Amino acid sequence: MSIEKNEGFRPKIVAFCCNWCSYAGADLAGSSRMTYSADVKIIRVPCSCRVNPMFILRAFERGADGVIMCGCHPGDCHYTSGNFYARRRMTLLFSMLDYIGVENGRTRVEWVSAAEGAKFSQTMHEFVDKITSLGKNVRLEDLRCRN
């Protein structure tokens, strides 16, 4: 898993962040000037339970190389239970993607609280490294979207 072999490769990474914890965690990472790769682009959702598997597949269809979902820690959901549903949904979806032969490092879930700016930045670092090492997503891309 050498990163060198993909030197120059800039992955496209979509991060779904829940408004209450992870998005605020990303804000904290920002206000604390904790850098992470510009390849990560955040989409704000009210709760991790708003993330439909279709969104994740759509991102891959459109050429995303990695998709990460961040939510409140289990038990800390602003809406009490949203992240519990999200956790089951994502576990099953990731398992299915793995099953059909999509590298399982391309998807990730991380629980990041509003206070965990450092964790957010660290997580993004790791994820970008992982995706860079995996290289371009070719297994789930819709070729019409390529150019």
Add this chain to the structure above:
Amino acid sequence: MYKIAKENLTALFQKIAAEQELYLPVKNAGQVNFGVWTEDAEVDLDTLKSVKSPKDVFFPQSETLYTCIRDGKKIKVEPEALKEQNFVVFGMKACDVKGVEVLDKVFLVDPLDTFYAARRDHGTIVALACHEPEETCFCKVFGVDAADPSSADVATWIIDGMLYWKPLTEKGEALTESVKDLFEEDGSAEGTIEKEQEAIRGIVEKLPYMHLSLEGWNGDVLMEKFEDPLWEELYKPCLACGTCTFVCPTCQCYDIKDYDTGRNGVQRYRCWDSCMYSDFTMMAHGNNRKSQKERFRQRFMHKLVYYPANNEGMYSCVGCGRCVEKCPASLNIVKVIKAFQKQGGEQ
């Protein structure tokens, strides 16, 4: 008349494929469909029917028509290029060839479908007679002779490990010319073929559907059939899937859709549609066929009444029997024809 040993067919395919694209029945994950020949393709000439008819060689399930590319406030429209290379379809059955004739009457009349026309111009059909027709076949009902695919560019028969090759058209002659050195000439071939044809026709006579009567479908029967209460019963098991239409060699309905590629702009493409689908012919105001009964009726009325009314009595069914085999609810055109016949008998 030419012939070539079955074991030498690979050489023939290689030679054809060297010059142009070659489509033929290929087995993939257990199912036979027409596909492009490659060195490692598993060619299957023994299976009588491909799951899908080979119509998509001329009328693909989906094809891009043009692409709109946006640049700032400007939009550039790039039409998709028409087919320019020659290709060969090998192994079409008589019914499937007839299916192409049905399509021709839709796409090659005014307004001409240029995409289809280009494919027809560049395609050479090499048909293969049906060695062992099956119980689901009823081609004879629609005037197709399983033993003699005479409207193709080349007709072939496989008899005792030999493929007999008979060019029928100019295109067929041209193709023959290009591969002739692989063939041997056989002066007595006509006799061999006649014997095979007789055998095939003998089997056809024994098949349960071959004597289906189309009586009552020709003539001015539109309103009578349309309003028949029988449809109310017939459609009920229908699941509204598109299997029958998608495996059918004559179904020609398509939808035109846009795909936003995100970068290029928009690709406008057309794809097969099915009259069984609830949004078939959906318009802004709604749908004029509100129930599955109406959609179900549409399919058979089209094949047996509307189409023949517009095409000198030619039915839009060739009796290939794919719908008989594939319908999840075991519905099919034969059951419809028989139901009306039975009803007629009772009256």
Add this chain to the structure above:
Amino acid sequence: MQRIGVFVCHCGTNIAATVDVKKVTEMALHEPGVVHAEDYQYMCSEAGQELIHKAIKEKHLTGLVVCSCSPRMHETTFRNAAEKAGLNPYMVEIANIREHCSWIHKDIEEATEKAVILMRAAIAKVNLDAPLKPGESKVTKRALVIGGGIAGIQTALDIAEAGYPVDIVEKTPSIGGRMSQLDKTFPTLDCSSCILTPKMGEVNAHPNVNIYTYSEVESVAGFVGDFTVEIRKKARSVDMDKCTGCGVCQEKCPSKKTPSEFNRGLDTRSAIYTPFAQAVPNVPVIDRDACIKFKTGKCGVCSKVCQAGAIDYDQVDEIITEKYGAIVVATGFDMIKLDKYDEYAYSQSKDVITSLELERIMNAAGPTGGHLERLSDGKAPKEMVFIQCVGSRCADERGKSYCSKVCCMYTAKHAMLIRDKYPDVNVTVFYIDVRTPGKNFDEFYRRAVEEYGVNYIKGQVGKVIPQPDGKLLVQGADLLDNKQILKEADMVVLAAAIEPNPDVRKIATMLTASIDTNNFLTEAHAKLRPVESPTAGIFLSGVCQGPKDIPETVSQAGAAAVKAIGLLAKDKLLTNPCTAHSDELMCNGCSQCANVCPYGAISYEDKEVNDHGVREVRRLAVVNDALCQGCGACTVTCPSGAMDLQGFSNRQILAEVDAICR
């Protein structure tokens, strides 16, 4: 098609130093629907908002994208600005190019490229935005305060004074909380109960306050302005109305072996008990686990001696259902358990105590009657050692990462009081830092050192070893002199960290209020909204939000009260319009969405629909806008996609995905 205006904020140099704002502005004009783009120094300023106003009017904008700081910061500002100019506030989207871009990237080209992409996503979203209108909901003009310590008491009093009815729910038999256990308070050294008891009396007597002691919150439903709370009044076994508080029952009770909670287990209490003399209400409860009558069926002494006939063994728990407009959490704290700190010999020696235990020992009503003595042998100590930061500012998982904030000051208080009352006792304090930020705090600490001669040693204690002669050997380090210290002590006092009661997690879950990893309730904004929970209608009072001393707690309690009063003063509330709604033509009525809705906001009704000409009665999901909080759980559960979330619709999120992946 929308007519979108894009505004790019420089935020001084916060954004402009790393993002080429001119380039971003120029790129905006290439996007579909954008008819106006400009950049400005500070979009949130009066002048910036004026630009928005002007553009909306002049260019007839239907949507706005502001590329600026986090929407958590200024989304409301820009929405209000849009509304003032006649635009629906929900037609505004923020591209977060500061926290998520300029502040974390250094390369200008890279940051600019990302800012453009974030802007595109926001534009894509605005293109699919629809004007939303908030609904209205009623406000029940009654507040609930959970916890009856000084924080809860103060909040309740302030709300009651403003004219609104308040209920206090207190878990223990009496209000008063931790403060009632304290002896003296810093930095004034006045007696804790002397200042608390009148407050307890006041709140008890207040006509607008209703106190449920020995009660717990059972469930919470509803939402801001309209909470429905079930309160479990635990069976007290004593009739509150009949009891005169004479105390005979407690005297006569034969079961006296139960460790006293109030005295931190340093002595015992009877099975029927009031936790302390000044308890409010002054009505005892029977501890059924300790009571002989409940355990064996024989006894009944209390019932016999009670003149008032107040003892009622058949009392059962009672569930009270009440509606509230606002809920204040004031659940307070406890000391951490010290079972993971064997090195301080807390569990081995009776003479190693916590500071709260010392408070009880020093207190005249405490187990020793206020005499400072060793609990092991009752002898007066000569050498006392205080160890600071036991479990606070802790790097490992045994303790807490945070500073408990009150320990430095109360240790100075203890040291001073001991030196004052027992001048022959030597007092040594081991500390990491002495933290004295507060009015008269540092002066107080300096008096301890300078006037009272308390020996402060900067350094940590590694071990406390009980000696055969009953003394305690303290092994520590003096970091200033850089030497090891071995000190014999008669008593060791541990300044154990304080932590929120772990039960608060349960309450937070019921309230859907967020809570951090240390079990402190999270505030809506660390600086600007410190007494509100992110969950609307929930307010935070006292240590449940973070460590505080009494004056801080009281001021926060007052602030929470003001926020609650502000809410109760309203007749109607505007509800969040970003709620779920179901497309009638696609809904299956399958009930899956209702299964995942945390608010019970989805119900079903049979309704006639016209599905493209087909008329039929169907079972359909209906969302109650007032109950829906907009989490979106239902939208993903719905297989047909009938359920969608306004403001975060499927198509909008997909458009954002598309824009980012473009």
Add this chain to the structure above:
Amino acid sequence: MQELINRAKELLADGTVARVLGWKAGDLPYNPEPAYFEKEEDFADFVYNGFCGANLSKYMIEASKLEGKTLVCLKPCDTYSFQELMKEHRVDRDKAYIIGVGCKGKLDIEKIKAMGIKGIQGISGAEIEDAAETLTIQTIYGEKTCAYKDAMLERCHVCKGKDHMVFDETIGESKETKDADRFEEVEKIEAMSPEEKFAFFQKELSKCIRCNACRNVCPACSCRKCVFDSNKFDSAQKANVDSFEEKMFHIIRAFHVAGRCTDCGECSRVCPQGIPLHLFNRKFIKDIDELYGEYQAGADMEPRTPLTDYRFEDAEPGIVAERG
């Protein structure tokens, strides 16, 4: 079968039911179709044999809208689907009179044809009465035989059991047919390398013609309007233009029925291209069993399914990577 017919006629005659939903003999030995019987004379065509594989529970969605009760013949596995539909309020229990019919395993004509048997004129041994071990098939190319077991649908080899989950009465005997492990195929795929997995599914799914037979036959896919037929997600339909779309369709379809799919196997039975679609559903079922506890959709009326439920201590999504 005669007992079934007699009972159905009886219930029709005494007005208990307004119609009977069963199977009507086809014009070939193997293609009976689901049908309604309303009059005594209709029963001449009534049939219940080894080829009556169709799960009639989904037809009850429409039948629930009709006047009066519908007698429906449900095989043991069909009753799971019916109960799941009840749970989702898609069928009306009060509008159904369920006769649980016995099952000795259903036959797959595709399997018979795959043995090279063609020109079929008659099949004996498929009747439900005789517990024949062998099918005798008359064809125009001569008489052929094959073991009943070898011609059985895949789903019957991993049968959930012959107990009916919901019924008013039962008629006919059943015979245990389970002789394989339900998750064996799934495990085989799980053991593959990512490249092999991808190649396997790419090959299978490339055959998909998006006819929607799998979706439309599926009792769990009972949406009035499928998400793939609506513009809510801009999800293209009708044709696979790119190989991504068939993956998207099948993953999402399996996901939408996850926790609700009873593993009735209809999707695989009807696929004209013979795609083993049950492998998607069964993967989810296996994951659910392993991660959240054994669960059989349709076995009870508990409203919460695994995906509308949770436990605090549920596995984290990272488990997918951990178990490799």
